[in-house]
Amino acid sequence: MTVSLQDRLVTGATGARAEHVESAAPAAARPRRRWLDFGQTLDWRQRLLLGSAGWLVFFAGWYLAANAGLAPDRLFPGPLQVLASLQELFVEKAFLGDVLASVRRILVSFGLAVSVALPLGLLMGAFARVDGVLNPFLGACRYLPAPAFIPLLLMWLGTGDSQKIALLLIGVVFFLSIMLADVTRQVPAAFVETAKTLGGGRRAVLWTVVFRHSLPGYLDTCRQMLAVSWTYLVIAEIVAATDGIGAMMMRAKRFVHVDDIMAGIVTIGLLGLALDALFRVLHRWWFPYLRGGHQ
Structure with missing residues (x-):
């Protein structure tokens, strides 16, 4: 059968249009990548870059505010002055001993x-009856302000490390x-029921299933609560303390050395x-095995 020139041109044009549509379709269907979107994941390079940018903005704002004349330099030192004060504390004022004393109190407590x-x-999490006994008491105690115990602790334990660690x-x-x-x-309740079906006793299920499944969450919770412990450090060390970061800050307060006080705050932040x-x-x-979902 002879194909006319017109038919060949029509077929070629149709094929070209089809190839163009097929090549353009994926590009049109591909979603545009946004800088800020839901469900994004970052590699370590991106996290390092973004984290460094955040710190750079903070220090730049601090530097500009300190040099804007909003307050006297003695009362609002800039980051360079605080850095010089921090160096002086470690080199000339034995600040390392204060830091070690504070770290020891944090770790022991x-x-x-x-x-x-x-x-x-x-x-409490594994047995409802234990939770029923302890949860009302512990739930009420967590609303008690820890600094309110300072007078009692001073009378009971004195002014040494025991009082600070107890606080x-x-x-x-x-x-x-x-x-x-x-x-x-x-x-998951299915894990516990499966272990019991396989013959696991109460102690075995508690140790091999409940405890081990909860370990990653325990570690994350301890990481979060350690930050709370650091927030109480200065309160524990400002009362009748001779060493520690808080004691150094109280000594600096007497002589209005704001740069030393801010250096102590920076030190606590870096240690935390x-x-x-x-x-x-x-x-x-x-x-x-949890690396993909842990940030």
């Missing part, structure tokens, strides 16, 4: 809080117990950031 709150949270313990342990119990309750990073590293190391 938080370790005690975890040793008390973890068994309570595990039992830090009171400020954390009640909240931590309730939060760890909430983590324990998130264990370092411990938070340590918790994140431990989470990734101990639970690599």
Whole structure:
């Protein structure tokens, strides 16, 4: 059969239009990538870049505000002045001893809080009767302001480290117990029922299923509550303390050394950031199977 020239031209034009539509369709259907959108994931390079930008904006704003003449330099020092003060504290004023004393108090008090709150949270989250007994009491105690216990602690324990560690313990342990119990309750009931069906006793199910399934959540909760412990540090160290970051800040207050006070605040922030990073590293190391969903 002979195909006319007109038919060939029509067929060629139709094919060209079809190829154009097929090549253009994926481009039209492909959603446009937005800088800010829901459900985005970032790699470590993007996180590092964005985090550095946030800190840069903060320090730039601080520098501009300090040099805008809003307050005297003595009362509102800039970041460079605070950095120089921080260097002087470590080199000439034995600030390292104060830092180590504060870190020791934080670690000891938080370790005690975890040793008390973890068994309570595990039992409260796993057994309704234990929760029925303890939850009303612990739920009420977490609304008690920890600084209100300072007069009692001073009379009972004196002015040494025991009083400061006790105050830090009171400020954390009640909240931590309730939060760890909430983590324990998130264990799927199917896991527990399956373990019981396979012959697991109460103790075995509690240890091998409930506790181990809750471990990642426990670690995240402890990371969050450690920040609360740092917020009580200065309160614990401003009363009858001879060492510690809070004691240094109170000494600086007497002589209106605002740069030293701000240097102490920066030090607490950096120490808290370092411990938070340590918790994140431990989470990734101990639970690599959760790496995709943990931030």
